[in-house]
Amino acid sequence: MSAPGASTTQSHLPANAKVDRGDTHLTALRRVALSPSLAVALTIGLFVLYGITQTSAFLNGQVWINLIRDASFTAIVACFVAIVMIGGGLDLSVGSVFSAGAMVSAAVAFHGQSALVAFGCGVLVGAGVGLLNGVIINYFSIPAIIVTLGSLFGVSSLVDHFSQAQPIAPLPTSFTDIGQHKLFGLPYIIYIAILVAIIAYLLLHSTALGWNVRALGANREAARSSGIRVRALSISLYVCSGAAAALAGALESARLGAGTPDVGNGLELTVIAAAIIGGTSIAGGLGTIPGAVLGSLLLSVLGTGLILLHVDPTLQELATGVVLIVAAGIDQLRRRQMFRTSARRALAAETP
């Protein structure tokens, strides 16, 4: 679509109205320097460096593989929960949905279906819970935190009801292979997590949809006024986070070789913490996928690292809490700083 209206008004153009089309190197550099992903990456690096000076266990390859595998589960869910949050929502139900995905896929595999069908059924159930969350939130105008808290309880209860709180085992090897096999020395799960993160990244950062998501989260009314179908968009985000949580749950069943009904307990908080540590704003509109992935990694590194450093395991979650609050605090400072310096820049541009 061209802009004939714009081109024909050129006669009124003030002589010096020039609009910068790109970034100067300096502003690009500043953007990177201020990004929460860099802060999280530096934190991980410093912590690991400190760890290496304390114990050689930090240099053990198998420790790192296990650590990254653990982070993979968090990251698969955190990427899409971050997208929900960037879109102005919140999904607390992912903990139960993770368990539901684990149990449904295990049950389907246990009854002799192929691994693909088992995974498909698990993911479908997760997507279904997400759909229900999204529809209730968007059509009945109940806050997302309440709806998804409700479904966190509800789904968890249903999982216990249908499984009688008993694990499902044994599972066929075609199913468990996906969770236990390795490629080039790394578990499949890590590759799957990387793939999921890349999909989430492209979705949020490269597609037209991703820009609509950020608009939705920052200012829903403005998004609607601009012709974005805000309800459909918001619902689709919950469907994605439900599906991602169930996929991670199914992978966990495959890794453990059994469907365990309480396997996702507490995951929702870990995942939201990972997203926030990675710079996702609880108020919506801001956040990145690399941030969510690095946040997941930081939590795993902290968890494993503190054990290796012989810190009392009961203090582990204290560390998580402190990091979470510090991350949110730095984010506030960063945003204030960003708007202050750039307001000066904008003013300079306006004065001819």
Next chain:
Amino acid sequence: MLAPTEIDKQASTSQGPALEVRNGWKSFGHVTALRDVKLHAYPGEILAILGDNGAGKSTLVKVLAGVHTLDAGELRINGQAVDRTSPRLAKQHGVSTVFQDLAVIETLDIAANMFLGQQIRRGWLFANRRRMFAEAADSLAALGVRVPSVRAQLGELSGGQRQGVAIARAVREDKPIVLMDEPTAALGVRETAHVGEIIRELKRLGKCVILVSHDLEFVFKVSDRLVVMRLGRVQGSRDTHHTDQQEVVAMITGLTGDDEATARS
């Protein structure tokens, strides 16, 4: 994406009003914001809507823009009755709007705001950021809006710059009907005159421009016709060149009775 060219054709060939409200009513709870409102605006016309605070101007604009749906009465765009509306449908019918609150996203950059909900795509999935930066810069430069960079976040801009971006977005959409709710609210004298030029340019292109403004001087300078609203009703309509500020102020404040009542007596 819809085919705007088809709508353009419709607008220019139809002799009737581009936009029409017939006996429109709208209430919010106990407050009746629009009472039996009649309004029509033609292609190539600049229609100003005037009125005191709470007269129903903004509600009327939001009805025209598809944000609100009338409780009773009819909204016709290009002679076509529109019964269920949304901003998306209004846009598809050829209406673009500069909202009073500008409907911009502070955390997104200027280019993303200019193409909100209608990104230029590469394939059907990916956003073509490079072209959006370039075209946003072109649109803003053509309208003489000064901004530091199209990558600057909207939240960094002054009120006047934001207004410029919102207007540039509506102009770029190139729809036959353009609604502007208080487009000069955040602007200085020079910028206001500049917006007047943009509006006249839109008229020259055969578009129907509907303008809501408190600024009587501005309205008298740019509009062809003006409609005065009072307490949710249309108090009267005047040819801008055959009235003066005194008469219009009298209509706004209710010193002069509404046209229909005068006609009946």
